[in-house]
Amino acid sequence: MLYYxxxxxxxxxxxxxxxxxxxxxxxxxxxxxxxxxxxxxxxxELKEFFDILAVRNTIVGPVxxxxxxxxxxxxxxxxxxxxxxxxxxxxxxxLPAKRxxxxxRENLASFRVNGTDWEKIVDYNCDRPHIFFGLHxxxxxxxxxxxxxxxxxxxxxxxxxxxxxNMFIIGFDCRPQPFCFCRSMGxxxxxxxxxxxxxxxxxxxxxxxxxxxxxxxxxIVNTRAPEEADHLQYMRTVEEKNKxxxxxxxxxxxTKILDMEFQSDIWKQWGxxxxxxxxxxxxxxxxxCYGVEETVDIDLRGAKKVxxxxxxxxxxxxxxxxxxxxxxxxxxxxxYRYYHKHRGFVEAYEESLxxxxxxxxxxxxxxxxxxxxxxxxxxxET
Numbered sequence: 001m002l003y004y005x006x007x008x009x010x011x012x013x014x015x016x017x018x019x020x021x022x023x024x025x026x027x028x029x030x031x032x033x034x035x036x037x038x039x040x041x042x043x044x045e046l047k048e049f050f051d052i053l054a055v056r057n058t059i060v061g062p063v064x065x066x067x068x069x070x071x072x073x074x075x076x077x078x079x080x081x082x083x084x085x086x087x088x089x090x091x092x093x094x095l096p097a098k099r100x101x102x103x104x105r106e107n108l109a110s111f112r113v114n115g116t117d118w119e120k121i122v123d124y125n126c127d128r129p130h131i132f133f134g135l136h137x138x139x140x141x142x143x144x145x146x147x148x149x150x151x152x153x154x155x156x157x158x159x160x161x162x163x164x165x166n167m168f169i170i171g172f173d174c175r176p177q178p179f180c181f182c183r184s185m186g187x188x189x190x191x192x193x194x195x196x197x198x199x200x201x202x203x204x205x206x207x208x209x210x211x212x213x214x215x216x217x218x219x220i221v222n223t224r225a226p227e228e229a230d231h232l233q234y235m236r237t238v239e240e241k242n243k244x245x246x247x248x249x250x251x252x253x254x255t256k257i258l259d260m261e262f263q264s265d266i267w268k269q270w271g272x273x274x275x276x277x278x279x280x281x282x283x284x285x286x287x288x289c290y291g292v293e294e295t296v297d298i299d300l301r302g303a304k305k306v307x308x309x310x311x312x313x314x315x316x317x318x319x320x321x322x323x324x325x326x327x328x329x330x331x332x333x334x335x336y337r338y339y340h341k342h343r344g345f346v347e348a349y350e351e352s353l354x355x356x357x358x359x360x361x362x363x364x365x366x367x368x369x370x371x372x373x374x375x376x377x378x379x380x381e382t
Contacts, residue, residue, distance in 0.1 A: 037209040039223040040230050046198075046205060047083045049221045053131055054081040057168075060100060061133035062090040077132075088134050088172050092180070092357060096139055096285035097132060101163040102146070104309045108159065108292070111303040124159050129166040136174040138355045140194050141187040142285035143169075148349045149288065159307075168213060171197035173237075176244040179358035181371055183242070184249040187355035201233045249371050250378060251342075251352070257378055258343045262335075266376050271331020273366045278311030280337075280360035280368075286353050287311070312337050338373060 053059060063085045065076045075090040077097040103125070112119045143164070150160040171194045182188045190197060195214035199206045206226060209215050226234075281287040291310045296303045310317060313334060318327040327333045345353035354370060361369030375381075 037215060038226050039207045039209060039218060040204055040226045041207065041218075041221055041223040042204050045221040045223075049218075050083045050086070050133065052220050053217070054083075057131050058128055059131045059133050060097065061086045061088075062093055063087060064090075086134065089175070090134070091175060091177050092136070092359065094359070094363070095283055096142065096357075096359070097135065098142075098285055100130060100132075101143075101167070102150075102160060102288060102309065106159060106307045108305045108307050110305075113301045124162040126162045126166055129168060130163075131168045131170065133170045134172040135169055135194070136357075137171060137190040137197075138174075138180070138182040138187045138357045139285055140169060140171050140190040140197075141182075142355045142357070144190075144193040145286055145345075145349070145351065145353055145355065146288060147193075169194040169196075170214075173197075173199040173241070176241060176246070177358065178246055179361055179369070180356060181245070181247045181249050181358060182356035183245045184247075184251060185352055185354055185356035187357075188242075188245070199234060199237060201230065201237050204230075206230060206234045206237075247358070247371055249356070249374050250380075251374075254374070254378075255343050255346050258339060261377050262339075264377065267335040268331045270368060270373055270376070271329065271334050273368055274313065274330045274334045275366055276313050276315055276330045276333065277365060278314045279363045279365060281309075281311035281313060283359040283363045285357060285359070286341075286355060289317075312340070334368075338370075342374070 050059070058079055059081060060077050060079050062075045063078050063080055064073045064087050065078075066074050068074050073087070073090075075087060075093045076095060077093055077100070080086065106125060107123065110121045112121070146160075147164065150157045151164065171190055176183075176188075192210065195209075195211040196218070197208040197210070199208075207218070207223070209218065281289070287309070289310050289312055290307050292305060292307050294303065294305050312318075312327075313330075315328070315330075315333075316325065317333065319325040327336065341353045345351070356370075358369070361367075361371075
């Protein structure tokens with residue numbers, strides 16, 4: 001394991017030297033059992049904190065990128081060194097921050113032939129740490145759930161691991177939207193997977209500090225220990241936020257119900273509406289299915305292996321050599337996507353892969369939403 005440390009307030013850059021490093025050196029300061037430290041600081045301190053970090057670090061945060069067809073702002077996670085561009089009161093981004101740690105297209109390896117010898121070049125495509133400034137709890141929990149598959153499995157993915165390792169995450173509280181149901185999926189609060197989490201309690205910010213790096217970086221601004229009044233205001237803020245959740249999904253015995261309704265005609269009804277375009281997977285923060293393409297140069301002196309994220313809703317996802325397609329019908333592909341999220345992942349990891357951000361329903365051209373599908377499977381009217 002090699003590490004490089006920037007001067008002043010730069011973050012440490014960790015570099016994986018082998019696949020086993022993905023497990024061996026995974027988040028030494030982000031254990032689930034680690035106790036949180038709470039601090040409070042005035043709102044004007046946040047800009048100073050950002051500006052100091054931006055001098056020597058790459059910061060990714062939510063910025064306004066335009067207006068939708070209804071005239072409402074659209075937001076995206078982009079690199080910025082200008083605090084005035086940040087929109088920390090954003091609703092949600094159209095696309096998750098997934099492209100920074102699970103790119104839609106990524107070169108895995110390239111090969112060169114030199115005479116009778118050949119060379120393989122592997123690049124994990126990460127040369128610096130990234131500070132994610134303003135992730136909501138649902139997106140942090142999405143990372144935690146991806147970690148279970150891409151880091152916690154027998155064969156971790158080093159390309160994901162090195163990017164995940166080089167993250168410093170600053171979470172920020174959210175405003176529940178009519179389409180989100182993260183509270184139903186247990187993703188409305190984050191208990192781990194971040195370095196610090198900021199909640200707006202009115203006149204000041206309440207900060208949960210989880211990592212040693214966050215504790216050290218907070219020394220550059222004026223903070224203090226929270227008083228009883230701060231604790232009370234924090235609890236009132238959380239209580240008010242919880243009242244604003246309007247969309248709910250009943251997950252009681254959902255895995256058993258899905259097993260019983262596997263052959264239900266309801267899947268055919270939803271399949272008739274589905275366009276099979278894959279928009280839901282494109283905007284999902286936890287979809288990780290991919291394909292690998294190997295190409296050889298026309299002169300036979302070079303080749304490359306490229307990974308591309310894919311969608312299980314696309315017609316050729318289950319097509320194999322010889323042309324046979326195991327899932328040629330839309331309703332079967334849609335059904336298996338729901339079973340992976342809400343059945344298979346629960347059996348393997350004891351929680352749903354879905355975090356309830358609601359992006360899929362907002363992006364779906366056919367207007368299909370998770371709450372409606374789950375309700376119909378349960379026999380409830382939507």
